[in-house]
Amino acid sequence: MKNRIAIYGAYGHTGKFIVSELYRQGYTNLILSGRDQEKLVLLNQEYPDLKIQAASIHDPKTLDDAFSGAEIIINCAGPYLDTAEPIIKSALRLGSHYIDLTAEQKPVLDIFEQFSEQAKNDKILIIPASAFYGGLADLLSTALTHDWNQIDEINVYIGLDSWHPTKGTRLTGDRNHYKRLTFKDNRLQELEASPSQEWDFKSPIGIKEVVALPLSEIITISRHLNVSSVNTYLSQNSLNDLRNDDTPEPKAVDGKNRSSQQFCVDVVATKDNQIRIITAQGQDIYSVTAPLVVEGINRILSGRVKKTGVTTMGEVYDAADFLQTLDEDDIQISAIKESQLN
Incomplete structure (x- = not known):
């Protein structure tokens, strides 16, 4: 199960960019998830070797089943006012790290307020707004x-x-x-x-x-x-x-x-x-979010992070080195x- 990564909202516009970039960089132990089974089946035609599993933010068991064994969960499904909390709770139950793409301020504030203590105690990374x-x-x-x-x-x-x-x-x-x-x-x-x-x-x-x-x-x-x-x-x-x-x-x-x-x-x-x-x-x-997220994943999996708990991209990574490693085509x-x- 090494480097197993779950992408929720994988069939969305930005989700597809992230799946493509992960696959391009050699990540093939991916779980493609989201709320719509039909869209997952269509996406699976592009990546027939990847697992798909639908899950609902209103059903914690389906989330836990979909994300089981994942080291990192990437939440690409907005609005994050609705999706962040249930998916983070699943990540904490499973011991998985969590990343999302929110541009909204309220979910980020809520995440810091609600999950900082538990994430720090459990040594789980929660990094909102990674886009x-x-x-x-x-x-x-x-x-x-x-x-x-x-x-x-x-x-x-x-x-x-x-x-x-x-x-x-x-x-x-x-x-x-x-x-x-x-x-x-x-x-x-x-x-x-x-x-x-x-x-x-x-x-x-x-x-x-x-x-x-x-x-x-x-x-x-x-x-x-x-x-x-x-x-x-x-x-x-x-x-x-x-x-x-x-x-x-x-x-x-x-x-x-x-x-x-x-x-x-x-x-x-x-x-x-x-x-x-x-x-x-x-x-x-939308496209440039993918290399930002995947470089972050590379650093998490290789242990190049400065802390655990609820944090931000600038705080948890070596910012200057991170920026220098990005492909200039991106x-x-x-x-x-x-x-x-x-």
Whole structure:
């Protein structure tokens, strides 16, 4: 049963990318799971040597049966407001590590509150928000400020040339009615209305209007970095696409089934009169989640983690080394640029 990994929501848009990347890297002891048996059967036609087993978040026994023997459970099925708790409880019953992809803030907060003590005592890893939203900004922020014991401010700027949301993204947006939180004056607080601003993402995104839109990275970054303020800004054009009911779903354009979407994430940190910036660029925010998750799995299985319990990507992995090992065809990470504030 060595390196047995269960993927819940394996037939979803991002789940398929993760299954493909695991399989490409030689992981063949996989359990493909989810709520829909018919979709699992269709996926099994692509991977006939892999096990499939349907399970319901409303039936703990079916979850335990599906995940039995798994070293790691990857939850790719949102909304995580509904799926995180029952799957984590199954992971703790079985002694399995847990990873999810949530961009939602409330599930991350709930996971820290509900499961930290038991996960730490049982030496189980629970790593929410291990995706493009949440995990990537956490890794970038941690690498950027690795030698700073105190940080005044971290600003995350996310630029997309377009956003063709999946059904899962839309479903999550409809389900998530909680107020967004930002981190200001050393504490989480409700986001206040603020004017838009412009940010230059450079080529190929260029100058875009950005608006404050805090996601799960606000929670993950503030959990382990000594920072006074954390903000996230998203390009307005991508938000317009997301809010438009007529925007189509992503369409594959290459051999990796990626869409043509281009992204850029700039993370800017300040301390006293110093300013640092690091940039990540690539193609397809859903696709790039797969190498992020699988590199994390490689590190868990090889023992290259800093702690157990409920944690974040930036806290549990060597962030700088993690980013450097990613394939440039998936994501390009810039060198850190440092300057003095005027």
